[in-house]
Amino acid sequence: MTPLRIATLAVCIALLMPITVQAESLEEDVSAAYGKWDAAFNETDAKSLATFYTEDTLFLPASHDIIKGPSGVEEFFGGLFDNGVTGHKLELIEAISEGDLVVSTAKWSAEGKDDAGAPTTFGGIATHVFEKQDDGSLRLKMHTFN
Template sequence: MAEAIHRLDAAFTKAVSAKDSQGLVSAFYALDAVLMPPNQPAIVGREGIRAALQGMMDAGVTGLKLETIEVGSAGDLAWERGKYTLSISPPGGTPIQDVGKSLVVFRRQPNGSWRAIVDMYSSDQPAQ
């Protein structure tokens, strides 16, 4: 299970670098997944998640590094607690990095694969 989650993370970061929101969503998220970004309402379902992630990519996201702190499981559910570093180069703006934390809950699918059902993250930067 932990190895499968690490493979999902690698595919996620690769898709972000390639700006492939469709590939990212279909490989990482379950059909009924919920994305819980900071300071926004929850986004339910793959299409909404895809649109939100594409918006981030269009805003200048150039890379993502994920670091796993903890992985655990119970039956058909698993979780991953981690850190992220997001590189952003906004068009016409100054490049920045955002560092934060994440918690993802995965569910084993009928075919034995794992997909995220809840993805929540928040920045470590102070509120402005």
């Protein structure tokens, strides 16, 4: 390999490194936010869970309801907790960032009871739009799942 090719390769690698570091950091940030959200869910504290959402949040659950704002989110999750749903887990699929917004997808699972009252695991796919806050934290601006 000629010195010019080596230099060109080194420049290309150097240019790509910040992108890789940024992607890893983004994935770490979203995974950390998911971990905190899961912890609040699994404490079955709907009020605490609602603090993860922006004031203008749009929450679109599998029930096809259109829920706006943290108070609506709190009411929705309070109903789930009253029905014994717990053991929630989000697993990041992918995250991308554009300005102050982060869009991510995840696999989700939770424990509950089926129609006959037997223990069961529910699961599906979720899409999240986070808004970066001034303190660097992520809050949900939009959340939908199936």
